Amino acid sequence: MTTTAIAGIGATEFSKQSGRSELRLAAEAVLAALDDAGLSPADVDGLVTYSQDANQEIAVARETGIGELTFFSRVEYGGGAACGTVAHAAMAVATGAARTVVCYRAFNERSGRRFGRPNAGLAGQPGSQGLEMSWHVPFGLMTPAAWVAMFARRYMHVHNATSEDFGRVAVAMRRHAATNPAAWFHGRPITLEEHQASRWIVEPLHLLDCCQESDGAVALVVTSTERARDLRRSPAVITAAAQGAGAGQMMMTSYYRDDMTGLPEMSVVGRRLWEISGLSPADIQTAILYDHFTPFVLTQLEELGFCGRGEAPGFLADGGIELDGRLPVNPHGGQLGEAYIHGMNGIAEAVRQIRGTAVNQLPDVTNVLVTAGTGVPTSGLILSSG
Amino acid sequence: MTASDKREPAEAAPMTDEELHELAGKQAALGEVRGAPAADPVNVPMIRHWLTAMGDENPRYLEEGLAPPAMAQVWTMPGLRRGAKDRSPVDDMMAALDGSGYTGVVATNCEQTYHRYVRVGERLTPATRFAGLAGPKRTALGVGYFATWNITWYTDDDEPVAEMMFRVLKFRPPKAKAMEPYPLQPAVNQDTAFFWEGVNRGELRVQACADCGELRHPPGPLCPRCRSSERTYRVADGTGTLFSYVVHHHPPVPGRETPFVVGVVELPEGVRIVGNVVDCPVEEVRIGMPLRVTYRRMDDRLVLPMWTRP
Numbered sequence: 001m002t003t004t005a006i007a008g009i010g011a012t013e014f015s016k017q018s019g020r021s022e023l024r025l026a027a028e029a030v031l032a033a034l035d036d037a038g039l040s041p042a043d044v045d046g047l048v049t050y051s052q053d054a055n056q057e058i059a060v061a062r063e064t065g066i067g068e069l070t071f072f073s074r075v076e077y078g079g080g081a082a083c084g085t086v087a088h089a090a091m092a093v094a095t096g097a098a099r100t101v102v103c104y105r106a107f108n109e110r111s112g113r114r115f116g117r118p119n120a121g122l123a124g125q126p127g128s129q130g131l132e133m134s135w136h137v138p139f140g141l142m143t144p145a146a147w148v149a150m151f152a153r154r155y156m157h158v159h160n161a162t163s164e165d166f167g168r169v170a171v172a173m174r175r176h177a178a179t180n181p182a183a184w185f186h187g188r189p190i191t192l193e194e195h196q197a198s199r200w201i202v203e204p205l206h207l208l209d210c211c212q213e214s215d216g217a218v219a220l221v222v223t224s225t226e227r228a229r230d231l232r233r234s235p236a237v238i239t240a241a242a243q244g245a246g247a248g249q250m251m252m253t254s255y256y257r258d259d260m261t262g263l264p265e266m267s268v269v270g271r272r273l274w275e276i277s278g279l280s281p282a283d284i285q286t287a288i289l290y291d292h293f294t295p296f297v298l299t300q301l302e303e304l305g306f307c308g309r310g311e312a313p314g315f316l317a318d319g320g321i322e323l324d325g326r327l328p329v330n331p332h333g334g335q336l337g338e339a340y341i342h343g344m345n346g347i348a349e350a351v352r353q354i355r356g357t358a359v360n361q362l363p364d365v366t367n368v369l370v371t372a373g374t375g376v377p378t379s380g381l382i383l384s385s386g
Numbered sequence: 387m388t389a390s391d392k393r394e395p396a397e398a399a400p401m402t403d404e405e406l407h408e409l410a411g412k413q414a415a416l417g418e419v420r421g422a423p424a425a426d427p428v429n430v431p432m433i434r435h436w437l438t439a440m441g442d443e444n445p446r447y448l449e450e451g452l453a454p455p456a457m458a459q460v461w462t463m464p465g466l467r468r469g470a471k472d473r474s475p476v477d478d479m480m481a482a483l484d485g486s487g488y489t490g491v492v493a494t495n496c497e498q499t500y501h502r503y504v505r506v507g508e509r510l511t512p513a514t515r516f517a518g519l520a521g522p523k524r525t526a527l528g529v530g531y532f533a534t535w536n537i538t539w540y541t542d543d544d545e546p547v548a549e550m551m552f553r554v555l556k557f558r559p560p561k562a563k564a565m566e567p568y569p570l571q572p573a574v575n576q577d578t579a580f581f582w583e584g585v586n587r588g589e590l591r592v593q594a595c596a597d598c599g600e601l602r603h604p605p606g607p608l609c610p611r612c613r614s615s616e617r618t619y620r621v622a623d624g625t626g627t628l629f630s631y632v633v634h635h636h637p638p639v640p641g642r643e644t645p646f647v648v649g650v651v652e653l654p655e656g657v658r659i660v661g662n663v664v665d666c667p668v669e670e671v672r673i674g675m676p677l678r679v680t681y682r683r684m685d686d687r688l689v690l691p692m693w694t695r696p
Contacts, residue, residue: 118639126573134572135604138690139662140639141648142570146632150650154630157673200645203633255650256604256658260630 005235008037008221014339026106029217038232046071046098079373082343087241106217152295167195177337218344244268410519530557
């Protein structure tokens with residue numbers, strides 16, 4: 001690809017109670033991203049967000065002074081949409097459907113509707129998703145933590161993994177967040193003992209295996225690489241972007257496929273990213289792996305080829321995801337440490353690592369791999385310097 | 387018991403209060419109606435059993451061949467196979483009350499009078515007189531009627547040896563309280579209705595392709611192997627093995643008490659299904675444990691298949 005790039009990033013503060021409407025958060029992030037890029041709202045002709053976002057593109061355009069739109073798109077499947085918004089924007093720019101596209105995600109996910117809360121209406125509608133949920137929700141299997149825990153238990157059984165293996169992800173994320181002033185858990189690292197002592201949410205997941213819930217917004221400006229080079233910031237080139245769904249895919253409950261220890265949809269994304277970029281895991285200096293729940297970080301390391309099947313516990317025990325490890329993961333602290341903005345804040349961190357402006361900046365970063373929501377149809381990016 | 391053994395005619399038409407009292411008057415007007423004589427005369431084995439059962443250690447009954455007076459009813463109990471001759475004026479009254487919705491029954495009074503001891507070898511015959519009906523009255527058990535009758539036991543010489551006044555309350559049981567609606571209802575459509583109808587009948591139905599026989603769960607409109615839309619189902623054997631599971635603690639889930647277990651169960655038929663593992667301590671739940679299906683009614687509409695140890 002390489003013809004498109006992320007030219008600007010913007011965000012609100014990350015909090016538990018923004019005190020503002022979601023539309024206002026979206027508008028603030030979009031304006032911040034445009035300012036970062038050195039562009040004005042009038043330059044924007046495309047907007048992309050998640051299908052779950054409550055702020056319509058036209059409303060965001062009205063508030064920010066973006067005029068006419070020639071491209072707008074919504075990406076499905078919860079947090080799996082994160083990198084997909086950039087993929088859609090890049091395709092629009094590459095095909096000429098739009099020149100400057102802003103991707104955004106804004107919500108009061110903590111002070112408003114919390115995704116971790118059971119919603120009895122999930123299985124209420126006889127659309128395909130309601131019917132899918134109807135095989136699970138009536139049994140009380142209805143929270144994201146519970147859906148992930150079902151995979152985690154199987155992974156533990158097959159690979160002799162333990163809760164401590166999951167805990168090492170949480171400890172690393174909180175350590176990274178501790179030195180990130182934008183992180184909710186800035187200055188608040190945890191120990192593995194604290195992870196183990198935290199209460200059960202859904203066994204085998206402890207409280208500290210679950211990411212926080214946040215209010216906030218993040219926006220990204222996508223334009224051509226050529227144009228981005230003339231703008232305020234050095235571009236983060238979109239070397240590869242991909243979406244992926246696996247065979248027999250469901251939303252969070254793909255329990256009917258032969259194996260329950262993997263994430264075949266992430267394998268689809270990974271294979272596409274390596275194929276498009278011509279890169280391999282050895283070419284990645286840091287990865288932003290979606291961490292709504294710790295167990296799927298292990299699975300992603302395996303699906304993306306950073307280690308073999310069942311080897312993630314060893315990879316973690318060796319400090320592999322630490323800032324000085326083989327593959328530093330989520331230097332900003334991820335969603336466990338920084339904020340849960342449905343994966344969008346991770347893309348912004350990838351851009352900072354490429355620019356060399358991150359608070360926990362890693363040396364000599366040329367390629368960053370980013371993933372989106374796990375357990376759902378998902379997406380991924382490789383961003384590069386240049 | 388088969389239907390023919392029932393005491394009352396199968397169905398009596400509902401009656402108004404007035405009609406019930408009218409019937410009561412008729413039954414009372416019949417006066418004393420003789421029943422069938424006892425099948426056996428007063429005898430030692432029955433006296434012995436009764437004394438043992440009651441814990442009565444008085445030796446005089448057996449020594450002197452006398453029946454304990456409280457055995458009066460025992461000698462003329464109709465047993466399980468009642469004949470038409472055993473009918474009494476009370477039966478029609480009871481049937482009418484049942485038919486009018488007063489199906490509950492509780493004995494409220496029983497007074498017995500003994501004229502003399504009955505001796506081994508004597509044969510008794512009961513005679514029943516319907517004494518009266520009072521009601522309807524509001525009681526703690528529900529609205530009902532008090533029905534009273536008298537029985538006198540005679541020897542073959544027409545000598546009355548014992549009498550009993552008996553009263554029952556026949557009441558209309560309050561309607562069973564409707565179950566609280568279960569909040570976690572499944573969406574059901576043409577592709578999935580057969581499954582939920584199945585669990586309502588205690589069947590675990592797995593979709594089967596009518597053309598190639600392929601089984602699938604969860605079900606859907608097309609066969610995943612041959613794309614045929616001709617569907618049928620197979621009733622699963624009802625056994626399975628736990629493939630994975632979670633223990634839900636937090637947050638609270640509507641309609642559920644925490645902690646509860648949800649598992650993915652692998653069926654020998656080759657498909658997986660999600661359900662709760664119940665009646666098993668949480669710490670004893672293990673991947674690989676054998677399970678069998680059980681059914682739980684969640685509310686007036688919904689039955690869920692669940693899993694328990696065989």
